[in-house]
Amino acid sequence: MTTDRTPPAANAATASPMAALDRNRSAYAGLADVLETAGLAEHALYLNWGYRPVDGRQDWATRELPAGELGQMQARLVLEVLGDTPLDGRRVLDVGCGRGGALALMGRLSAPAALAGADLSAANIAYCRKRHVHLRLRFQIADACRLPYPDGSMDVVFNLESSGAYPHVGAFFHHVHRILRVDGRFCFADVFDADSVALVCTALEQTGFALERERSVNAQVRAARELASPGIWRRLDTALATLGKPGLRQELERYLAAPSSGLFQALEDGRVDYRLFHWRKTRPGAGRIDADVIARLATRSARLDAALQGRVSSAPAPGRANAAASAWFPLNAPDAQAGFNVFALPYAGGGASVYRAWTLPRRPGVAPWQLCPVQLPGRESRFGEPLVDDMATLVDCIAEAIGPHTHRPWALLGCSLGSKIAFEVARRFERQGRPPALLFLMACPAPSLPLGRRISTRAEADFAGEVRHLGGTPPEVLADAEMMRTLMPILRNDSALAEHYVAAADAAVNVPVVMVAASDDHLVTVEEARRWQRHAGAGFDWRLVDGGHFFLRQRRRELTDWLLDALRRSERTTRLASTSPA
Incomplete structure (x- = not known):
């Protein structure tokens, strides 16, 4: 049956999770307003930091991206988190589904039996229901720490870049375990401070999961963020000014891991790490996480903040x-x-x-x-x-x-x-x-x-062809119309500089x-x-x-x-x- 049970240890860790929930709802609502005002709704289907392959580093993705996919690097991160996870005929839940891009991509590349998305933001869910109606996806407003799905109702649970906002991450793990069938897979990815990686692994093992594989994708995520279009930030700044919220820019820089942010620098110098995990549910009943582990997990966000404050160049x-x-x-x-x-x-x-x-x-x-x-x-x-x-x-x-x-x-x-x-x-x-x-x-x-x-004065199509011939521009940038609109004036300018x-x-x-x-x-x-x-x-x-x-x-x-x-x-x-x- 459907339940919203929360383990007693999780309740004991924090007296009032509602304040954290309210802050998260407010943050998500603010982000949705900014994206809509900036006209970036279609360019922010994934709301993740992206993934760009790096020579000599392992890749997990086993599926190919469709031609012309918006947000190539963000879509690629979804495929990396999935790895070889079977989806055909499976029941899949994306917790923290955001704008629904990951689920829609899964629906286009595979034939799942059911695809469901849960998100705390009413604005995100309203957008998903309007944007993805033709794909027969099911979306609902839900708290990740009290997931309203029946026991054993899912084969795969997917969670990308949102667990750090949960006030009771132990409760979240408990509910993931509860709703997965035995041998179901939990695909989990986020950024962690050094201490939290071991704590998260301990908590998941005590809950009743076995680690199948894990890896750091720090370099690949940073490579993607370095290619983020400056044009996006220009539009976001305009939207912030329109909404009268210029003070949100620093929070947006952190949320989106902009190369100028403290979060990006912390990724770069190793104070925090971006990890992908595949966990398997090994038994029917969830185990109990030790109280001290729960208590230390409750301060994960504070430790991450402390790591960011420790940036050398501050x-x-x-x-x-x-x-x-x-x-x-x-x-x-x-x-x-x-x-x-x-x-x-x-x-x-x-x-x-x-x-x-x-x-x-x-x-x-x-x-x-x-x-x-x-x-x-x-x-x-x-x-x-x-x-x-x-x-x-x-x-x-x-x-x-x-x-x-x-x-x-x-x-x-x-x-x-x-x-x-x-x-x-x-x-x-x-x-x-x-x-x-x-x-x-x-x-x-x-x-x-x-x-x-001499190419600087050539027509747009001819100039774009020359850019491809010159090389050096990553394929994912060439395939992204927004990024190319930002890059082309710079390349044309520098071509003229060299020619003259x-x-x-x-x-x-x-x-x-x-x-x-x-x-x-x-x-x-x-x-x-x-x-x-x-x-x-x-x-x-x-x-x-x-x-x-x-x-x-x-x-x-x-x-x-x-x-x-x-x-x-x-x-x-x-x-x-x-x-x-x-």
């Missing part, structure tokens, strides 16, 4: 320049005490996040090397600012940003178009008597070689240059890359790899090792020059 370190808050350096600010500040410039269409995973090791007792990815106007965290398609103007802007930090040893790193920008920035500071100590460049023809292929720039044949910098090229780069030949030697007035070093034009994504470890070697040589040269007699 306050500038002593001696660090005020540029920590600058739009130019969103990831690492230049360090006034650094042995080297290395300013990294991205390839065409890219932003500072291209170098997010790059780190330079700390050296005990020695001035550190600081890698400072540069955020150019009009992209990622600076979306909405005017793009710059003139090299001299862009160099002026960059020089103003990094100029205060050139009194210490510094270097420039660039990839593709970023290499040409770095070259012109170096020339600018050499004329001022403050040249960099090193230019470390990748995947770029010599600056005196004009581009043979050619250095003189005798232009040079009296700076050591390291050039790394790929033998299989379809955009830059080895000979074109080697011609950088003509522009290097203080030594030229050469490295050849494979991996295509965007080899920096697969070769990060080798590239950082070579960068470190070059910095050490430059450091020794600088030290010798400073100690030589006048």
Whole structure:
């Protein structure tokens, strides 16, 4: 029969769960209002953070996404959580179903006997009933901690990114166990602080589940969030202003794991982890979770908050320049005490996040090397600012940003178009008597070689075809119309920037240059890359790899090792020059 029993231990853990329930209802209602006002209802069917495959990491998905599926990366996360779970002829419940996208996807890819969705938000359920009526899905308002379904009525329970909001997660596990048939599967995914993973596993085992498999998808989820369309945030900001709720932006950034959020940084540095689990119900009756486990689970949300508050970059370190808050350096600010500040410039269409995973090791007792990815106007965290398609103007802007930090040893790193920008920035500071100590460049023809292929003024369809030919844009981005509408103006701008720039044949910098090229780069030949030697007035070093034009994504470890070697040589040269007699 249908029941809403809640285990006594769960009741004992928190005197009044209603306050937490009310907060959750309010949050969901607020999110629904913002999405509707922003016109993003159809682009937010999944309400999850997404999944983008990462080379060398395991994938679980066994089903293919339909062509043209909205929210490719979000749909892919649903398939990863499902893994090899059989759905044909099964009864499936999605707890915390949100806008119903996951259930609708299951219905299109399989033939379940029944699909049901439960959600705390009346706005979400109303939307689901209107949007998915043709798929014969059943949706109802329900509290995850008091699920109103009969014992043994489900074969699969699916729960994605919502358990952290439950006031009695132990009660939730109890109800999942109750409504599943014996040997039924619980597909469970969420973000956890380090302590909570073991607690959750203990609670599920004590309830009567056996772990079938688990894995971390931290890297894949972060990769998806890094590709989140800035256009979405522009529309959300407009909606927040329209609703008179601009203060909700920080909460939205956390809820959606925006790359600028503390949650994203906590994922990145390992303070929290994103886990997928498959659990199997092993016995008819639910076991009792130990009271101390219940009590510690009740503070899971507080521990997660504490982990987020522990972000390293929340306050500038002593001696660090005020540029920590600058739009130019969103990831690492230049360090006034650094042995080297290395300013990294991205390839065409890219932003500072291209170098997010790059780190330079700390050296005990020695001035550190600081890698400072540069955020150019009009992209990622600076979306909405005017793009710059003139090299001299862009160099002026960059020089103003990094100029205060050139009194210490510094270097420039660039990839593709970023290499040409770095070259012109170096020339600018050499004329001022403050040249960099090193230019470390990748995947770029010599600056005196004009581009043979000009695409910036082509019609939309032709330009999109050229973008596909150039490569580097992930398939899930190419398949997402909203993201492409955001990315295309940036790519067109950067194409114009590259097309209109050619250095003189005798232009040079009296700076050591390291050039790394790929033998299989379809955009830059080895000979074109080697011609950088003509522009290097203080030594030229050469490295050849494979991996295509965007080899920096697969070769990060080798590239950082070579960068470190070059910095050490430059450091020794600088030290010798400073100690030589006048």
